[in-house]
Amino acid sequence: MPRLDNAALGELLCLAADDPDRPYHQRRALRRAGRGAYRWPVEAADLVDEGRSLTELRLVGPWLARVIGEWIADPPVQMPVPPAIRRGFLTAVEARRVLEAAPAPRVHGDLQMHTEGSDGSASVRAMAAAARALGHAYVAITDHSKGLAIAHGMDERALARQGDEIAALNDALGPRGPRILRAVELNVSPQGAVDLEPSFLRGLDLRLGAFHSRLRLTDDQTERYLAALRNPDFDILAHPRGRIFNFRLGLSADWGRVFEYARAHDRAVEIDAYPDRQDLDGELLALARETGVRISIGSDAHAPGQLTFLDYGVAAAARARIPADQIVNCMPVDDLLAWAREHRPRRP
Ligand SMILES: [Zn+2]
Incomplete structure (x- = not known):
């Protein structure tokens, strides 16, 4: 009998959520839990084995615990293959397993996070303190810019003020960091x-x-990326x-060409490690490794507790066997800053 892991349970939950005969509140609970399964810290089947309640899991109430418990006790004969919109995502348990098994690249910092300056919930100081607890040597504060009004994007003046705040914090933090x-x-x-x-x-x-x-858009977007x-x-x-x-499949392109172009211009392409994004995913990372394009990893945290999302990205890089010298987060901070300064073409 197949044992259902959290990815399989997530897929069953999402499929059940698509059943138009169910009442709306059930469909919503199923859909949320289907996404939540990717963040469960332990396999649901292990909880059952240990006699613990499935309501310990994120977004699982008593009704869903019963539904999931029945699937675990009596799994479907044939597991459905997830559609593309739900394919290529690691669960938290899979990410941890990868990091425990393979020699993972040693990243020194997190290169995407948001604060209350745009659409995050915490201050720069709080994000830095949480990053220090995780052992990061540096963090990049990457709030949204003004063009993204929905995320309270910041203009030059607001970012300049944030820059003063960051300078003062760096002075106060000193060598213990993070920078x-x-x-x-x-x-x-x-x-x-x-x-x-x-x-x-x-x-x-x-x-x-x-x-x-x-x-x-569903047609090829290669030219957009090259531009x-x-x-x-x-x-x-x-x-x-x-x-x-x-929710959204994302754009398609001739990724080999895009990565090669990025490599030739010495830019990095990101693994946004936010569990719902995981963008790039394993399949594209295999291609990225071949082209040798630089990779950056960011948690895309919008709160201090989300900084651990970085693990999904590090695990994806480890699983794709991206070498450390291809990952910009593996550089010491001075080398990272030098790359960011020098890789850009000179302006005429
Ligand atoms: Zn974004």
């Missing part, structure tokens, strides 16, 4: 333009750029596909 990097997650237009002044951007330690619009990568105003292409678990 807080002044950074931003720029909104990149479908034409490849960024939404902050280039002269301002040159004063930041690190610049992420990401697409946040027209993410549901963005021609723009010298950002260093890291964040959450490249723009996919969201069970």
